[in-house]
Amino acid sequence: MSSQINHTVAAASEPPLILGNPTFGAVSERISAITERKTTRAWYIAFGVALSLLGLFVIMVGYLVYEGIGIWGVNVPTGWGWAIINFVWWVGIGHAGTLISAILFLLRQRWRTSINRFAEAMTLFAVICALMFPALHVGRVWLAYYMFPLPNQMGMWPNWRSPLLWDVFAVSTYFTVSLLFWYVGLVPDLATMRDRATSRLRKFVLGIFSLGWRGGNRQWRHYELAYLLLAGLSTPLVLSVHSVVSTDFCVSLMPGWHTTIFPPYFVAGAIFSGFAMVVTLSIIARKIFGLTDFITARHLDIMSKVMLVTGMMVAYAYTIEFFTAWYSGNLYERFVFLNRATGPYAWGYWTMIFCNIVVPQAFWFKRLRQSIPVLFIASILINVGMWFERFVIVITSLTQDFLPASWDYYKPTMFDIGLFAGSFGLFFTLFLLFIRFLPMIAMAEVKGVLPQADPHHHGPAQKETAAGVHG
Amino acid sequence: MSGSGRILGILGQFDGPGALMRAAYGVRDAGYKHFDCHSPFPIHGMDEAMGMRRSPLGWLVGLSAIVGVGGAFLLQWWASTIAYPFVIGGKPYFSFQAYVPISFGVGVLLSAITAVFGMFHLNRLPRLHHPVFYSDRFRAASNDGFFVSIEANEPNFDPAQAEELLRRLGAIHVELLRGE
Numbered sequence: 312m313s314s315q316i317n318h319t320v321a322a323a324s325e326p327p328l329i330l331g332n333p334t335f336g337a338v339s340e341r342i343s344a345i346t347e348r349k350t351t352r353a354w355y356i357a358f359g360v361a362l363s364l365l366g367l368f369v370i371m372v373g374y375l376v377y378e379g380i381g382i383w384g385v386n387v388p389t390g391w392g393w394a395i396i397n398f399v400w401w402v403g404i405g406h407a408g409t410l411i412s413a414i415l416f417l418l419r420q421r422w423r424t425s426i427n428r429f430a431e432a433m434t435l436f437a438v439i440c441a442l443m444f445p446a447l448h449v450g451r452v453w454l455a456y457y458m459f460p461l462p463n464q465m466g467m468w469p470n471w472r473s474p475l476l477w478d479v480f481a482v483s484t485y486f487t488v489s490l491l492f493w494y495v496g497l498v499p500d501l502a503t504m505r506d507r508a509t510s511r512l513r514k515f516v517l518g519i520f521s522l523g524w525r526g527g528n529r530q531w532r533h534y535e536l537a538y539l540l541l542a543g544l545s546t547p548l549v550l551s552v553h554s555v556v557s558t559d560f561c562v563s564l565m566p567g568w569h570t571t572i573f574p575p576y577f578v579a580g581a582i583f584s585g586f587a588m589v590v591t592l593s594i595i596a597r598k599i600f601g602l603t604d605f606i607t608a609r610h611l612d613i614m615s616k617v618m619l620v621t622g623m624m625v626a627y628a629y630t631i632e633f634f635t636a637w638y639s640g641n642l643y644e645r646f647v648f649l650n651r652a653t654g655p656y657a658w659g660y661w662t663m664i665f666c667n668i669v670v671p672q673a674f675w676f677k678r679l680r681q682s683i684p685v686l687f688i689a690s691i692l693i694n695v696g697m698w699f700e701r702f703v704i705v706i707t708s709l710t711q712d713f714l715p716a717s718w719d720y721y722k723p724t725m726f727d728i729g730l731f732a733g734s735f736g737l738f739f740t741l742f743l744l745f746i747r748f749l750p751m752i753a754m755a756e757v758k759g760v761l762p763q764a765d766p767h768h769h770g771p772a773q774k775e776t777a778a779g780v781h782g
Numbered sequence: 783m784s785g786s787g788r789i790l791g792i793l794g795q796f797d798g799p800g801a802l803m804r805a806a807y808g809v810r811d812a813g814y815k816h817f818d819c820h821s822p823f824p825i826h827g828m829d830e831a832m833g834m835r836r837s838p839l840g841w842l843v844g845l846s847a848i849v850g851v852g853g854a855f856l857l858q859w860w861a862s863t864i865a866y867p868f869v870i871g872g873k874p875y876f877s878f879q880a881y882v883p884i885s886f887g888v889g890v891l892l893s894a895i896t897a898v899f900g901m902f903h904l905n906r907l908p909r910l911h912h913p914v915f916y917s918d919r920f921r922a923a924s925n926d927g928f929f930v931s932i933e934a935n936e937p938n939f940d941p942a943q944a945e946e947l948l949r950r951l952g953a954i955h956v957e958l959l960r961g962e
Contacts, residue, residue: 468861468862469861474883480887533905536836540894764799768799
């Protein structure tokens with residue numbers, strides 16, 4: 312009983328997670344109604360833009376498959392170019408979603424319930440965008456199955472010692488686990504929408520996908536354990552995925568890549584950019600759909616603090632990289648780092664420093680954390696900065712490596728730019744479909760954090776009788 | 783209205799998580815086994831109130847983690863030393879350190895698949911057809927309703943007695959579930 316009392320006391324001293332303390336019914340109504348109303352004009356306009364960009368993506372991919380990766384700006388020292396930059400950047404975007412849904416769940420951070428659903432959706436779609444780039448960069452896309460350990464007539468197996476193969480396993484596992492986690496979270500909410508559905512088609516489709524969920528405690532107990540296990544599995548997974556991505560670089564011998572700080576540095580950067588994307592998307596969503604009671608100023612405030620912390624971690628990594636380059640006494644290593652700050656790509660380096668180190672310093676100030684325009688602009692700048700971080704790592708090391716005779720200046724072509732721009736079309740098309748047809752806030756979870764969801768929550772008049780029943 | 787046909791069970795509605803939990807204690811103490819408490823979100827302490835054991839899912843997932851990690855490790859060992867030995871970068875065939883990331887990945891993948899499909903299996907899902915769905919009121923169970931359902935396959939099930947019990951426990955509405 313004492314733990315229950317502590318729980319109640321803690322809940323009482325905490326500021327409310329959901330403003331206005333809606334009833335359970337009001338939560339279902341507010342969130343489900345978004346998907347049941349007539350589609351708004353704003354959605355159609357946004358979807359039109361996203362779909363045109365997706366069209367661009369399809370054309371770019373088609374031409375790439377037809378012509379080969381020679382249409383990109385890749386050249387002799389720079390064999391990967393924008394494809395790997397975009398891959399690492401998109402995977403990084405995805406990380407905040409898993410962090411919110413898994414790590415914050417294990418840490419009992421109840422504020423996560425308002426943002427986890429669309430953060431997870433963001434993860435899925437970002438990982439889809441990310442997976443496109445390594446699949447396309449192999450050039451002969453139709454042979455991509457060589458990367459899977461499939462028995463074949465050549466008796467050939469993939470090279471298990473290659474970090475690129477680790478990537479195949481890490482990222483495809485990450486995608487599958489994120490999809491399962493997301494779907495499991497959706498089942499009770501799909502049941503809510505099924506029970507509200509009026510048209511036959513909606514009833515049928517939602518009925519199939521909610522699997523006949525009855526919300527019985529015999530189901531909830533397995534469900535909750537499954538959710539906990541998935542969170543426990545996703546937590547090391549999310550940390551390992553970007554560590555594996557970083558080993559693509561650090562297992563090589565390139566100056567500027569060959570450092571042990573890469574795995575934690577990449578993970579911190581991924582969470583940094585991922586949170587920036589969650590903030591960007593949630594500011595838009597709460598504005599358009601009037602969800603300011605659900606995604607409150609407090610949620611944005613906490614996310615800014617996370618960005619401040621991870622931004623400082625990234626700043627620390629930049630500093631230590633420089634220090635190690637100097638302290639190692641390795642001339643090539645020293646050169647690469649000095650060249651990053653002063654060489655032909657100094658513009659990229661200083662863009663990165665400004666966006667990733669200077670911009671998040673604004674979050675020390677409560678007034679700036681609570682200003683929506685400041686947050687919105689800062690979150691976009693952070694994503695730009697994180698893209699430039701990967702650009703600086705890939706391009707400065709590759710274009711000027713050990714042998715000055717092979718140095719070159721790398722420039723993207725219109726196909727590089729078109730493919731990257733088009734990947735936003737893929738991302739936003741999927742995201743807009745998601746917010747149109749599925750509940751963007753986890754209703755069952757939000758109901759669970761309302762004060763009246765606690766069976767020991769009673770009005771003042773009932774207090775004594777309640778204690779007597781099963782105390 | 784709960785349809786026509788034979789009696790499949792009984793459904794009682796309660797007005798909140800606290801009332802549902804008290805009802806769960808009451809139904810359990812009355813000796814019922816085939817009953818369930820439906821709520822729009824999981825209620826903590828309900829497992830104890832209904833007298834249920836912990837879900838066995840953890841064991842299944844633990845087992846599949848071992849199978850996944852072990853299987854992937856064995857596959858990598860077999861493929862790179864027996865089926866397709868190939869010197870790469872002068873590394874030994876059995877470079878077990880390099881097998882760790884993939885073994886971990888496959889272990890997580892298999893465990894996650896087991897967690898989800900194991901949960902569906904333990905919950906007997908998908909099951910689109912169930913006696914509780916004969917009740918129109920039951921639609922609220924996924925919105926803001928709190929229900930206790932007792933199935934008719936309970937030994938010595940007596941609808942009148944069950945109804946009396948649910949009413950005594952404070953049900954705001956009781957109905958019989960009838961169907962095919």
